[in-house]
Amino acid sequence: MASGVPNERASRVGVWVVLGLASVITLIGVTLVFAGLRNDQAISAHRGVATGQVEEVTWDRTIIRFETPDGIAHSPALGALYPQGLSEGQLIRIEYDTTNPELAKVAGRTWLLTLLPVGSMVGITWLVAGPLLWWLRTRQRARERATVDA
Template sequence: MNIVGPGLVRTAQAPESRRDHALRLGFLGVLGVASVITLLGVVLVLGAFRNDQVIAEHHGTATALVEQTTFDRTLIRYETPDGVSHSPENGVLYPDGLTEGQLVRIEYDTTDPALAKVAERTWLLTLLPVTTTLLFTWLVAAPLLWGLRSRLRARIATPVVA
């Protein structure tokens, strides 16, 4: 018995070939990876926006000393008005362009001094790197998805001879 649909002819009980299965898995894999990267980018921007909101709700300012800069974070040390010294474990938000030994004006959450950002820098700084990453992700994923889908459709449209 044949199933006939728009551009589709296939034997009703013919099992999916290994190649069809591999193409389908490849399609789902590429789509999954690109989707996860997109989700992570959106969550990153939303997280930066939320951090800025929290800092604005309980706003404090201080001058901080940049102690260490690495590829993944910039460590600072600053003192709050109550005389307590703080060094956020995860570093400062929006540290681009800071160098060790530099004094920098920061804004921090007075209820959680570990949440600090460079003064006058906002979540908008995350948009360029995130959108660039997403653009390149989909520039690579879209042709791969199109190619895999085209191959899969071509194989499905070809009559399977039993």
């Protein structure tokens, strides 16, 4: 009977760890969607439009360079929002926040573009977590029945 206690504890901890990780990933995804919405609202509130050039495309960001009407060149350190499909040297229309030119996006693209990748991430997370939680709970219930029967 003593050898079953660590397994029961490990099973309970496993359920909470899987549930916690899946919940944190879901929360991060929801936060990303709302961050995109907030950024789009900030740009819309003080909207500036410019033609920019794609300077560099890396796995984590797309660096652009554009000039504001006052002649100042800007290159947001975090890159452009919604840069899918851009390539180096390409000229693009940029929408930016005139009070903060570091916040810029490809013109015509919105936070709705975050729904597919974030939804996929959250969906895959729960597709993995769901069966894992079911399996852990099934093992836990079987152990509890065996303990009651013994």
